[in-house]
Amino acid sequence: MNPDMRAFLAALDTEIVFGQVAVRRLERGFELRHESDRSAAADNLTTLKGTELRTWSQQAAGGAFRPLKSAPNLRAGWRALAADSAALELLLHYLYPGAVADWFAAQAAAPPITSYRQFTARQTGMYRITTMLQDAIAGAAIRACCHVDFCLKRRLWSVEGLEADAAGAKSLIPCLEPCALLLEFARKVARLEQNDAPPSEEPQADAAEGDFDAPSNPRRKRFGLEKQALAAKRAVE
Ligand code: SF4
Numbered sequence: 001m002n003p004d005m006r007a008f009l010a011a012l013d014t015e016i017v018f019g020q021v022a023v024r025r026l027e028r029g030f031e032l033r034h035e036s037d038r039s040a041a042a043d044n045l046t047t048l049k050g051t052e053l054r055t056w057s058q059q060a061a062g063g064a065f066r067p068l069k070s071a072p073n074l075r076a077g078w079r080a081l082a083a084d085s086a087a088l089e090l091l092l093h094y095l096y097p098g099a100v101a102d103w104f105a106a107q108a109a110a111p112p113i114t115s116y117r118q119f120t121a122r123q124t125g126m127y128r129i130t131t132m133l134q135d136a137i138a139g140a141a142i143r144a145c146c147h148v149d150f151c152l153k154r155r156l157w158s159v160e161g162l163e164a165d166a167a168g169a170k171s172l173i174p175c176l177e178p179c180a181l182l183l184e185f186a187r188k189v190a191r192l193e194q195n196d197a198p199p200s201e202e203p204q205a206d207a208a209e210g211d212f213d214a215p216s217n218p219r220r221k222r223f224g225l226e227k228q229a230l231a232a233k234r235a236v237e
Contacts, residue, residue: 002089004101004103005089005100007104008103012025017035017171018099018103018173019070019099019171019172020035020152021033021034021074021096022035023092026081028083029081029084030081032053032081032095033045033080034076037078045077046078046079047078047079048079048080049080050080050090050091053080053095056078059075060075061073065209067209067210068150068181068209069097070099070152070153070171070175071151072148102174103173103174105176106174112176114157114178115157116157116178116186117131117159120178120183123183127187129190130187133189135161139159139160140189140227141186141189141223142159142162142186143222143226144185144222144226145185145186145223146165146182147219147222148170149222150218150222151170151175152171153174154171154175157177181210185212185223188212188213189223206218
C-alpha cells in the first residue's frame with residue numbers, strides 16, 4: 001500500500017467526509033456514498049460499481065458536464081462498495097483524481113505549494129497574459145473562480161494580498177496549485193481587463209461552468225461582485 005493510502009486509512013476511524021463523499025469502514029471493506037445520504041437506508045440508494053461511479057461523477061443533475069470534479073455538484077442517491085484499500089483508492093480516484101495524494105502531500109512540513117505568480121510565470125503562448133494581472137485583480141479572479149459555490153478544494157496557494165483558504169472553510173481536499181480552469185479563467189479576466197468591459201446588466205440564465213466567454217457564466221458573475229467589493233474598499237482607503 002502506498003504511503004498516501006496508509007495515512008488516509010489511519011485518519012479513517014469509522015467515517016471520514018472527503019469532498020462530498022462519506023467513506024465508512026464496514027466489517028469487511030468500505031462503503032462510499034454522498035454525504036447528504038449519510039442516514040439514507042442502503043436499499044434506497046443505487047449501488048454503483050467502479051466505472052459506473054466514474055460515469056456518474058462526470059455529470060451534474062440535469063446532465064451538464066462537470067469540468068471540475070471538486071465542484072460541489074456531485075449527484076446524490078448512490079453508494080459504492082470497496083472490498084479493500086486498493087479498491088477504495090480507485091473509487092476515490094474516480095471521484096476526486098489525485099486528491100488523496102494531495103491530501104497526504106499537504107501534511108508535509110513543507111507542502112509542495114505553487115503560488116499564482118510561480119504558476120503563471122511558467123506559462124507560455126496564450127496563457128502568458130495571465131502574468132499581467134495586477135495582484136488585486138488576480139485576487140478577485142481567484143476569489144471568484146475558487147469560491148466555495150464552485151469548488152470544494154481548500155486553496156493553499158495564493159497571490160500577494162489574498163489569504164489562503166482557512167482550514168474547515170471548504171473540505172479536506174487541498175488545492176496545491178492553480179488548476180487548468182483557474183488558468184483559463186485568469187486568461188479571460190486578463191482579456192476583459194484589457195477591454196475594460198463592464199459586467200452585463202441583463203439577467204440571464206447561468207451559462208455552462210466552463211464557458212467563460214458567456215457573461216452569464218457563474219464565475220464571471222461572481223468576478224463582477226468581487227470587483228465591486230474591491231472598488232468599494234479602494235473608495236474608503
Ligand atoms: S485552482 Fe481554485 S477552482 Fe481550481 S481546483 Fe484549486 S481551488 Fe478549485
